[in-house]
Amino acid sequence: MAGVVLKSLKKSFGAVEVIKGIDLEVKAGEFCVFVGPSGCGKSTLLRIIAGLEQATAGEIWIDGREVTGAEPSDRGIAMVFQSYALYPHLTVRENIGFGLSLARLPKDQIRARVDAAAAALQLGPLMDRKPKALSGGQRQRVAIGRAIVRDPKVFLFDEPLSNLDAALRAQMRIELTDLHRRLGATMIYVTHDQIEAMTMADKIVVLNAGRIEQVGTPMQLYNHPATPFVAGFIGSPKMNLFTGETARALGCTTYGIRPEHLALSPTAGTWQGKVRHIEHLGADTVIYLDVPSLGELVARVAGEMAADRGDMLWASPMPGREFRFD
Amino acid sequence: MTRNSLSVRQRNTGLIATAAAAVIFITPFLYIFFMAMKTKKEAALFLFSWPREWHFWSNLTEVIMARNYMLLLAYMNSTLITVGAVTLLILFGAMVGYILQRRPSGWNRLIYAGVLVGLMVPPAVVPTIWVLQGLHLFKTLQGMVLIQVAYGLAFSVLLYRSFIATIPRDLDEAAIIDGAKPLQIFVKVILPLLRPVTVTLIVVQSIAIFNDFTNPLYYLPGKENVTVQLTLFNFQSQFQSQFNLLFMNILLVTIPPLIVFVFFNRQIVAGMTAGAVKG
Numbered sequence: 001m002a003g004v005v006l007k008s009l010k011k012s013f014g015a016v017e018v019i020k021g022i023d024l025e026v027k028a029g030e031f032c033v034f035v036g037p038s039g040c041g042k043s044t045l046l047r048i049i050a051g052l053e054q055a056t057a058g059e060i061w062i063d064g065r066e067v068t069g070a071e072p073s074d075r076g077i078a079m080v081f082q083s084y085a086l087y088p089h090l091t092v093r094e095n096i097g098f099g100l101s102l103a104r105l106p107k108d109q110i111r112a113r114v115d116a117a118a119a120a121l122q123l124g125p126l127m128d129r130k131p132k133a134l135s136g137g138q139r140q141r142v143a144i145g146r147a148i149v150r151d152p153k154v155f156l157f158d159e160p161l162s163n164l165d166a167a168l169r170a171q172m173r174i175e176l177t178d179l180h181r182r183l184g185a186t187m188i189y190v191t192h193d194q195i196e197a198m199t200m201a202d203k204i205v206v207l208n209a210g211r212i213e214q215v216g217t218p219m220q221l222y223n224h225p226a227t228p229f230v231a232g233f234i235g236s237p238k239m240n241l242f243t244g245e246t247a248r249a250l251g252c253t254t255y256g257i258r259p260e261h262l263a264l265s266p267t268a269g270t271w272q273g274k275v276r277h278i279e280h281l282g283a284d285t286v287i288y289l290d291v292p293s294l295g296e297l298v299a300r301v302a303g304e305m306a307a308d309r310g311d312m313l314w315a316s317p318m319p320g321r322e323f324r325f326d
Numbered sequence: 327m328t329r330n331s332l333s334v335r336q337r338n339t340g341l342i343a344t345a346a347a348a349v350i351f352i353t354p355f356l357y358i359f360f361m362a363m364k365t366k367k368e369a370a371l372f373l374f375s376w377p378r379e380w381h382f383w384s385n386l387t388e389v390i391m392a393r394n395y396m397l398l399l400a401y402m403n404s405t406l407i408t409v410g411a412v413t414l415l416i417l418f419g420a421m422v423g424y425i426l427q428r429r430p431s432g433w434n435r436l437i438y439a440g441v442l443v444g445l446m447v448p449p450a451v452v453p454t455i456w457v458l459q460g461l462h463l464f465k466t467l468q469g470m471v472l473i474q475v476a477y478g479l480a481f482s483v484l485l486y487r488s489f490i491a492t493i494p495r496d497l498d499e500a501a502i503i504d505g506a507k508p509l510q511i512f513v514k515v516i517l518p519l520l521r522p523v524t525v526t527l528i529v530v531q532s533i534a535i536f537n538d539f540t541n542p543l544y545y546l547p548g549k550e551n552v553t554v555q556l557t558l559f560n561f562q563s564q565f566q567s568q569f570n571l572l573f574m575n576i577l578l579v580t581i582p583p584l585i586v587f588v589f590f591n592r593q594i595v596a597g598m599t600a601g602a603v604k605g
């Protein structure tokens with residue numbers, strides 16, 4: 001099994017530096033997720049690992065071998081694109097077998113490997129269709145099949161689920177996690193969806209403007225965010241973050257408290273605010289408070305909460321759950 | 327809107343337009359057909375009338391055998407030129423269009439400007455003949471093929487380029503990761519997707535080249551180099567008064583493009599609109 005190591009990787013497009021020095025080690029067999037806001041360079045970083053983009057400086061090692069200048073097909077990687085990128089004129093079978101037929105493998109061997117990949121993804125009845133005649137989820141599966149059949153050391157995914165609807169996305173998250181467990185291969189997965197990151201990752205890499213903000217397991221990032229950026233990015237709804245005077249009064253430059261770590265009470269507490277908006281989600285309730293001394297404060301409580309817009313409520317941070325960043 | 331909801335006025339307008347188009351396009355053809363069947367004397371009257379006697383076979387054989395089977399030689403020459411030129415136009419048009427679309431920087435920007443110039447600047451005859459003579463290609467079929475390629479290339483490059491812009495680059499990259507070399511990407515992934523444009527180009531260019539009169543006249547003199555359109559020219563001077571044969575010749579020359587057109591008709595329309603919905 002193969003790990004991926006990036007050493008002070010940089011990438012510029014013309015005068016614009018998009019990747020500003022990345023050092024990272026992805027261990028063999030790990031499911032590593034790159035998250036970050038739009039335009040932070042996630043796709044670019046993935047494309048550099050794939051070899052579709054040349055790094056301006058730095059080194060890439062895959063499976064203990066330096067591949068910085070190697071052809072994409074010699075790196076032992078497979079990539080699944082956001083748009084699936086299936087060849088429209090080829091059937092599902094030909095799509096999956098395309099790479100093998102380029103490598104001039106014997107026909108029966110190609111057939112066997114394509115069938116094995118198709119069986120793993122329940123593509124059996126679709127093998128002779130063209131991509132046009134498939135649903136989004138089926139196309140996604142074919143794209144994954146095309147990756148599996150190459151038997152790569154490292155799988156690269158660029159937002160593979162973003163074109164699917166919510167229900168299918170949830171299902172595919174589980175399928176991908178299953179697939180990872182079954183194949184035991186290294187996977188690098190790009191997304192801007194923090195739920196995908198939290199649910200699938202062994203390791204999350206939070207990127208911001210071409211730099212790594214923090215690397216860690218989902219729970220490490222949730223419980224010990226290193227910067228306000230990470231704190232605000234991981235968790236939903238977003239952590240309440242306060243800067244300036246408010247934070248200084250609380251003894252730091254940035255003060256953070258997660259919505260689920262606020263206790264609400266109608267009678268007493270730390271901050272009093274007026275309810276501006278309530279979202280009833282069934283399992284829990286999200287309440288937006290206007291607190292004069294802080295500004296907007298979002299709280300999430302389990303179950304139903306009997307409160308109306310305009311009510312006055314008290315919110316108190318749970319002990320040990322506050323974050324103070326300097 | 328269903329078909330039934332077409333109003334009476336819409337239907338009548340449609341019928342009138344169709345009838346008018348039919349008259350405009352079919353009348354000349356019928357005229358040619360009737361003239362080609364007539365005797366020499368009747369044809370000289372230039373009437374749009376049913377032939378009094380049908381002389382299909384005699385006119386046909388006479389036209390074909392005229393000037394030592396010149397028409398057959400012309401068919402062969404025209405076919406060679408058309409097939410050769412269209413093949414090269416498709417091959418180079420697609421390749422150049424692909425490269426210009428995918429790598430629009432450096433030299434390619436200059437080449438693209440050159441292609442646009444090729445579309446705008448009319449060709450000059452005499453310098454072209456000098457060049458052909460310098461290359462020893464004047465009065466040869468190869469030279470004529472190259473001329474047709476040169477004249478048509480800008481158009482086919484632009485058509486391919488704009489169509490290729492609608493093919494997502496992800497496909498190229500997926501093929502790269504699958505291990506395809508640049509030429510393999512072009513041949514196995516891009517080229518099959520260019521079918522609609524290719525069919526359009528085959529029809530448009532082959533009809534234009536097959537029907538070309540002026541360029542063979544300038545660049546391909548010589549009896550053994552005659553092309554189909556030039557056989558008309560020869561006829562007119564030799565059989566000044568034999569209009570029945572002239573029209574029979576026209577009829578024979580018109581048929582191949584007509585067949586091509588009828589055969590590919592549906593795909594042409596598909597090809598014309600295929601590149602049109604580009605975002």
Ligand SMILES: Nc1ncnc2c1ncn2[C@@H]1O[C@H](COP(=O)(O)OP(=O)(O)OP(=O)(O)O)[C@@H](O)[C@H]1O
Pocket residue numbers: 013018036037038039040041042043044045192
């Ligand atoms: N070929 C290119 N030429 C110039 N700039 C580019 C190129 N590709 C990407 N960029 C720039 O690099 C930056 C990072 O792009 P990238 O696609 O990696 O972002 P991303 O993190 O994947 O965003 P998203 O979540 O929207 O996909 C962006 O500012 C983008 O404009």
Ligand SMILES: [Mg+2]
Pocket residue numbers: 042043044
């Ligand atoms: Mg991206």
